[in-house]
Amino acid sequence: MKETIYNYDYLKDEDITEVVIRTKALITNNKNIILGNENNIYQFPGGHLEKNETFEECLKREVLEETGIEIDDNEIKRPFMKVTYLNKDWPAIGKNRKSEIYYYLIETSKKPDMSKVKYTEHEKQGNFKIESIPLRESISVIEDNISKNEKNKVIAPDMIMAITEYLHQSED
DSSP states (O other): OEEEEEOTTOOOGGGOOEEEEEEEEEEEETTEEEEEEETTEEEOSEEEOOTTOOHHHHHHHHHHHHHOOOOOGGGEEEEEEEEEEEETTOSSTTOOEEEEEEEEEEEOOOOOOTTSOOOOHHHHHTTOEEEEEEGGGHHHHHHHHGGGOTTHHHHHHHHHHHHHHHHHHHHO
């Protein structure tokens, strides 16, 4: 599994006051990739791990909430990438957060079912929608979208790295 750590503030383990774990799903569907788009920010479906929840349970819950797709255990492949952010004074002064994001591959032929989604108020206000993009075009679509929202400068490079890693591993 590829691992990347961002620690621009040179934090040590003892400096961390909060740990957040997230799972993200790179969903392939008949040579397409399924992405969320909120306020011109592409993102993989996924979210925060809740208390007493396994990574796979989190992944299944988040994918259902954001895409309406009910994932079966056999559709979840092992995590192929982990990205860790260590941020000083985030999300508030005096808090130092460690965010671990685990990227899983999900291979499914199921289509998004908008009657089953459960968007948060934030997602509703951001006009969250699901898009299916040809996998081979996905990197250029994400790159072309970077200038449309400042947050893409943080999110897009990790997405591109994940897609590149997936394509590299699938060729092996």
